[in-house]
Amino acid sequence: MKNQIISIIWNIFNKIPNLKERLFRFYAWKIFEKVPKLKDLIYKIYDRFWFLELLIDNDQFNPLDLQTNNYELDLGKINFVVNNYQANDMSKLPNEWDLVPNITRIEDTNEFQLIKKHFTDNVDWKEINEYKYFRNILSNNQKILNCSNEQEFITYLKSLDDSFQKLMRDESTSVHYGFKVGVGRFGEFMLLDDIFLISLFIIISIKKIAIEVVLRHPLWIKFSSEFLRFQSVHGELYQPLIHPDLRFESSYTDQRFLIILENLAITNGALLDIGANLAYFCHKFEDLGFDCYAVEIRPSNVHYMKKLRDIEGKKFKIINKSIFDLNLKLDFDIVLALNIFHHFLREKELYQNLIEFLGSLKLKTMYFQPHDPSEKIMRNAYVNYDNEQFVRFIIKYSCLNKFELINKQSDGRNRPIYKIFK
Ligand SMILES: C[S@@+](CC[C@H](N)C(=O)[O-])C[C@H]1O[C@@H](n2cnc3c(N)ncnc32)[C@H](O)[C@@H]1O
Numbered sequence: 001m002k003n004q005i006i007s008i009i010w011n012i013f014n015k016i017p018n019l020k021e022r023l024f025r026f027y028a029w030k031i032f033e034k035v036p037k038l039k040d041l042i043y044k045i046y047d048r049f050w051f052l053e054l055l056i057d058n059d060q061f062n063p064l065d066l067q068t069n070n071y072e073l074d075l076g077k078i079n080f081v082v083n084n085y086q087a088n089d090m091s092k093l094p095n096e097w098d099l100v101p102n103i104t105r106i107e108d109t110n111e112f113q114l115i116k117k118h119f120t121d122n123v124d125w126k127e128i129n130e131y132k133y134f135r136n137i138l139s140n141n142q143k144i145l146n147c148s149n150e151q152e153f154i155t156y157l158k159s160l161d162d163s164f165q166k167l168m169r170d171e172s173t174s175v176h177y178g179f180k181v182g183v184g185r186f187g188e189f190m191l192l193d194d195i196f197l198i199s200l201f202i203i204i205s206i207k208k209i210a211i212e213v214v215l216r217h218p219l220w221i222k223f224s225s226e227f228l229r230f231q232s233v234h235g236e237l238y239q240p241l242i243h244p245d246l247r248f249e250s251s252y253t254d255q256r257f258l259i260i261l262e263n264l265a266i267t268n269g270a271l272l273d274i275g276a277n278l279a280y281f282c283h284k285f286e287d288l289g290f291d292c293y294a295v296e297i298r299p300s301n302v303h304y305m306k307k308l309r310d311i312e313g314k315k316f317k318i319i320n321k322s323i324f325d326l327n328l329k330l331d332f333d334i335v336l337a338l339n340i341f342h343h344f345l346r347e348k349e350l351y352q353n354l355i356e357f358l359g360s361l362k363l364k365t366m367y368f369q370p371h372d373p374s375e376k377i378m379r380n381a382y383v384n385y386d387n388e389q390f391v392r393f394i395i396k397y398s399c400l401n402k403f404e405l406i407n408k409q410s411d412g413r414n415r416p417i418y419k420i421f422k
Contacts, residue, residue, distance in 0.1 A: 010056045046300075047298065047299045047300070050298075050299060050300035050303075051300075051303075053230070053233045054226060054229050054230060054233075056229070056233055067213075067216075067224070067245065067247060068247055069212055069213045069214070070178060070210065070211070070212050070213075071210075071211065071244065071247070072208045072209065072210055072211070073181075073189065073208065073209060073210075073211045073244055074207065074208055074244075075198075075201055075202060075206055075207060075208065075209050077189050077244065078106070078179075078181060078189045078190070078191055078198065078209075078211075079105060079106060079188075079189075080103040080104065080105055080106065080188065080190045080191065081103065081104055081106050081109060081190065081191040081192075081195050081198075082097055082098070082102060082103055082182060082190050082191065082192050083101075083102050083103060083104055084102075090214070090215055093215075097182065097215075097217075098182065098184030098185055098186075098188065098190060098217050099184075099185075103190060106191065106195065106198065106199065106202065107202075109195060109199075110130040110133050110134070111130075111195040111196050111199055112195070112199040112202070113128075113129075113130045114128055114130040114131060114134070114196075114199075115160070115196055115199035115200050115203060116199070116203055117129075117130070118157075119164060119200065119203050119204070120203060125154065125157050126154075134153060135150055135153075138150050138153060144156075145194060145196070156196075157196075160196060160197065160200055163197070163200065164200060164204070167200075167201075167204055167206070168204070177197070177209065177210060178210050178211065178212040179191065179193045179194070179197075179198060179209055179210070179211050179212070180192045180193040180211075180212050180214045181193070181211045181212070181213055181214070181215075182213070182214065182215035182216070182217070183213055183215070183216045183217065183220050183245050184217050184220065185217040185218075185219035185220050186220070186310075186311055187220055187223075187243055187245060187246075187311040189211070189244075189245075192214060192215065213245065216245075220245075223307065224245070224246060227246065227304060227307075228248055230300070230304065231248060236250060236251065236252075237250040237252065237278070238250075238252060238277050238278070238339075239252050239277055239278050239280035239281075240252050240253055240254060240280060241278070241280075241308070242280060242283045242308065242312055243308065243311060243312065251411055251412065252411050253411055254284075255410050255411055256338065256369070256410045256411070256417065257280075257281065257284045259406055259407045259410065259417055260336075260367050260406075260417065261288075262406075263367075263404075263406045263419050264334075265365075266333060266334075267288050267289050267290075268288070268289035268290055268291075268333075269290060269291070269332075269333030269334065270290070270291050270292075270293070270330050270331070270332045270333050270334075271285050271290040271291065271292045271293065271332065271333065271334040271335070271336065272292075272293045272295065272328070272330075272332045272334070272335045272336070272363070273285075273292065273293065273294045273295065273335075273336045274295055274323050274335065274336065274337050274338075274340050274341075275295070275296065275297070275323070275337075275338075275339070275340035275343075276294035276295060276296045276301075276305065276318075276336075277296060277301055277305075278301060278304055278305050278308060279292075279294040279296070279305045279308070279309060279316065279318070281336055281338070282294045282309075282314070282316040283308075283309075283312060283314055283316075285334075286314050286315065286316050290333075290334070291316075292316035292317070293316065293317045293319060293328070293330075293332075294316055294317065294318050294319065295319045295321060295323050295326060296318070296319070296320060297320070297321065297322045297323075299320060302318060302320040305318055306318055323340075323357060324353045324356075324357055330362070331362040331363065331364075332361070332362065332363040332364070333363070333364050333365065334363070334364070334365050334366075334367070335361065335363045335365070335366045335367075336366075336367050337366055337367070337368045337369070337394075338367065338368070338369040338417075339369050339371065339415065341354060341368070341370065341390070341394075342370060342371035342378065342381075342390075345378070345381050345382060345383045345384060345385065346378070346380075346381045346382060347382055348382045350382075351382050351383060354397075355397045358394060358397040358398040359397055359398070361398060361399075362399070363398075363399070363400070364421065364422060365400075365419060365420070365421045365422075366394070366398070366400060366419075366420045366421070367406075367417060367418070367419055367420075368390075368391065368394060368417070368418045368419075368420055369410075369415050369416070369417050369418075370385075370387050370390045370391070370415065370416065370418075371415060372413065372414040372415055373385065373386050373387070374414075387416055387418075391403050391418050391420060394420055395420065398420075399422065400420045400421055400422055401422055402420070402421050402422065403418050403419065403420045403421070404418065404419045404421075405417075405418055406418065406419050
């Protein structure tokens, strides 16, 4: 019942042309400017009850329709094999197929050891200890892949010798063999396919493989659906998603990261991401070797930021506060201020907070992405700087004194990126 009421209100809201936009402008400028306390109150309520928006029924979005099953994946993302994958019948898998003891680390398997000893230590197949293990399986009338006897198994192993020769000749980094995989409850990729062949790929350091997702754990589907719902209520995602199985549409790409990367003088140090949103940049910079701090004011974003961080096994710190309430004593090597500072030009009090914040910030380099001053949302702002005025404003109030425009546009938006430094 509660869901239906919310859904009806939401549908009416969506049916009246421009209503959302008008209300947004009204709410942002007219009321909030006059009664700033009301804005604080509304945000307080939203931050406390944001999860209610997930009840909004939006059946346009079904994650299973949007999820692709065939795509390329970094081989390093597949670390486990599901033990009884040979059954080839998913219905025979236990419910907890994605947890120990139903999975084994690929490198701990007899299959991997056999392949490693043959291809890296050059030992003949039959001379390898693990070979006896497979011979026993076959003599107990059990199958290995499609092999029912030792002769067939040896023929199969010899076909791996041929594959090895071919792979060594082929210099491409991507191999188009559709390995069947499952996605576990925490988004982990698990092999449900030929472990001998994948072991060979690991040993010869293939970077990317083609996969076919044939199984997703219900808890992973639940998380994906919930995340998609959250995203659809908010409009478009602001950043690309890191997890390869969350392939929901976003017009934002890796372009901004690549531009910053090209203009980066260091590859480690402390990095502060202001208004981190889902912390895409912290994932990327942690991979490079940075110690990252993601500051984000909205608990709703932080909720998903944490989940996405844990799924990827990342370590960056998440601070759920306004940047103005930060009390970090750190001296940052890099500060990312992407699409955030213009929010503070809208109101006098925020503008003053920004000046104070810039004065207290200890840093060496800032990557700054300003807004496009002609954008509607800035129409009634307290101050509306053009790009270069904005950069000079930052220089005036921070410890930085030089700047460089490193690109003019990104992801099709008129929002340049500046490097500001000492
Ligand atoms: C327009 S998005 C930009 C996200 C990201 N920096 C990027 O460019 O991809 C602004 C983000 O800053 C967050 N934010 C707004 N005011 C903030 C504040 N005072 N302190 C920390 N985060 C804030 C918003 O919740 C939102 O996630």
